Amino acid sequence: MSGRAFLSELVASSEGIEDLTHRHISYTLFQLLCKVARFRTTGLVHGNICPENVAISRDGTLELLEEYAKPSKLSYKAPEVLLEMPVTSEADIWSIGVVFGEMMNRKAFFQTAEDRLRQWTTVVETLGSPNPRFYNKVPLHIFTEIVRVPRASGKSPYELLPFDKCSAKGDKAPLTFMNAVDLLGQMLVIDPDERITAEEALQHPYVNFWLGYHWQCK
Known part of the structure; x- marks a missing residue:
């Protein structure tokens, strides 16, 4: 990789x-x-976190495009975005989770659907239906559409990622497959009120490894 490359190029x-x-x-x-x-x-939300908007240099330094960011596909959009609910920074956490899952899975984590309702159906079929309380937060005009989507049990992150596809070069605890899947499961929670926050995720063993090496958030 010369100079920098977009994460989408690396995954491809x-x-x-x-x-x-x-x-x-x-x-x-x-x-x-x-x-x-x-x-x-x-109080800002990026709203378009996806591999096409993440550039990585040779030394691993990351740049997240903001001003010239491309609109992300529906497959990276959080449920609250798909369902026209109030949006907070937890929507970005979902998008990062999808990117994370894609890096782990070596392919798209969710297939991109033609519209928001079909994308919601894909999410439910993959992860399972949310707690019934979640539907109380959905706008009525959207609820009348999604109520037709059959309830599904879905799969856990451990079922969606049954084995480790990562190279083992230089990896050691806490940078383990089990820790990765545990964090992924906390990021891809349908209800944003129950989803892990950025600050909480930074304290997870899979990530706070870097804080231990005196790296600071920039």
């Missing part, structure tokens, strides 16, 4: 993807979470 490259370690993924995640934590303090 068989050569690059084979070399991805938990160290690479954890550091990428750490930097994204730092940026969302900064947005959160100012």
